Amino acid sequence: MVTKESFRAAVAHFATGVTIITTIDDEGVPHAMTANSFTSVCLEPPVVLVCVAHGTHTHGYLERAGRYGVNILRQEQEELGVYFAKRPEDRVGDVDYSYGTSDGGAPSLDNAMVFFDCKVVGSHVYGDHTIFLGEVEEIRQNDASTPLMFYRSRWYNPATE
């Protein structure tokens, strides 16, 4: 039988990069959460997806804003990955970050490796998550560096492990 625990442990073997999904809250303020469910969907048109749990704040904000940013983190940005994986009320401490704004209106995280500005063009509710398809309307790329990775429920650096 596939239990929640065995499923979680098995999918944890799939090594991923780490993104921060940004959107705008109901007051127009940038909101962010850590996500590794990001993937590209198709080239024409350029579309990506992210799966967002219904229990997150991001879910409602993103649904209402109809727009999101995907910010791929660098290896040195683990602190941001940890910070934005906490619920907003637990995000305490001195974590250094700032936002810019894309032409489309999604917040971009300054110094992320790559930023995609996405307009929601489709969504699919399944179980406790919604898959949000986003058409990429702008890409910003910083200089090349090593991506932050996540593997077996841990932050991971293939160069040092």
Ligand SMILES: Cc1cc2nc3c(=O)[nH]c(=O)nc-3n(C[C@H](O)[C@H](O)[C@H](O)COP(=O)(O)O)c2cc1C
């Ligand atoms: C490495 C990592 C990846 C995550 N990926 C996702 C994801 O793809 N989708 C999701 O809904 N939550 C994901 N989470 C959990 C959210 O970051 C977490 O629930 C966060 O507190 C949500 O913030 P919010 O309630 O402010 O939106 C991930 C957490 C970690 C540490």
